[in-house]
Amino acid sequence: MKLQGLRVSTFNDFIKDVLGATNGNSFKLDSIDDMKNPLIKNWMQERGIQSSFAFPIKTLNNGIIGMLCIDFTKKKSKLNKDQLNLLQNQSIIISGYLI
Secondary structure, eight states, X not given: OOGGGSOGGGGHHHXXXXXXXXXXXXXXXXXXXXXXXXXXXXXXXXXXXXXXXXXXXXXXXXXXXXXXXXEEOSSOOOOOHHHHHHHHHHHHHHHHHHO
């Protein structure tokens, strides 16, 4: 499946989930089996993505300037609280360098 052949509307829910991380939360997908949209699930499977996590990179006034995203391709991974905190802190550190 080529991304070029997919409608942007196909990604609306996925984008909302990832951008939902911009309110201070992280986007966590421990297993693509949990992905509700079958087109996005298939798109991720074709790329070998097993698990995906995203953390917002924000400005001082909470504007979003990017996302720190991590995809696991070898096996499904469930990050523990310490790992999630580390990655969240890394996104904050990155934002400090970018602003």
